Amino acid sequence: MPASFDYLKALVIEDNAHMRALLRSLLHTLGIKTVLEAADGGAGYVELREKRPDFVLSDLSMKPVDGIEFTRMVRTAQDSPNPYVPIVMVTGHTERHRVEAARDAGVTEFLAKPITAQNLFLRVAELVERPRAFVRSDSYFGPDRRRHKSADYPGPFRRKDDFKDDIEIQ
């Protein structure tokens, strides 16, 4: 029986052709038939503009345009076709400063290499089941970086949303 989510389109940006092929095959097993591919962030941005994928899996280290720069372009460029598209950063980088730079560029989720099917599926399920709300400030636009709401959080309360329950629908 054909899946009813056949319309879901993924974009895989990864400079390693072997890893790209592996990710494509694993996404197919989830029933995602359309998997677009690009070898760096620049080519990925072109695919995003032309084919409008629903979510992106992007490597971090690529040349000439890496995953962080790609994410910045998607979130902030004037000609970005979808600043809200979920971006999962697939990375072997465990160094804190690199992870923080990716987070601050507006990455939605991280998927650590080595890839396992289970971890990949969990990240994709997270995108589908719990889409992250976006925030906009003078210095940041992207998914809300606060993962948890703590009843004990003492402040500071700097966001408008800290004082109201309303959210804007895109």
Next chain:
Amino acid sequence: MIAPKPLLRSADVAEFLRNVNNAETAKRAERIIASRSQELCTVVDGYVTKLEGALKAGDMDALYSEAHEIRGLAETVGLVAAGRIANGLCSYLDEVKHRAVAADRPLLRLYVEAAVRATRATDDATRLGDKVAVELAALAARRLGEAKENIRK
């Protein structure tokens, strides 16, 4: 807060999640990884050869780049120790760059030799390779600590 448009129609979410959590889906995925394992091990072996070349040439950027490829792919295809050794080498080189200190050549050689053994050796040696990864990480931390002390002096 801005709520983005959901990826799937609400009626399709449950079916998608059922598919994600389906044991048959997991089995199919594992079969895919297994079927590509031999080919990917050969690819990792190629990166290890380039890693040796980068060390010989003293090319730190290439050394990092090849180690990064190994750590990204090796564990996925079962070369666990090779992946961890490569990850340790990347972390060390990243710290060296971050702190603007010179890389320790004997330490780099140990890392590369360990990665070679972990990729090409049989089971026993692979287990030893895992132990070597832990010891190398400790040695790297000690060397970086010494480098920091020298800067203070």
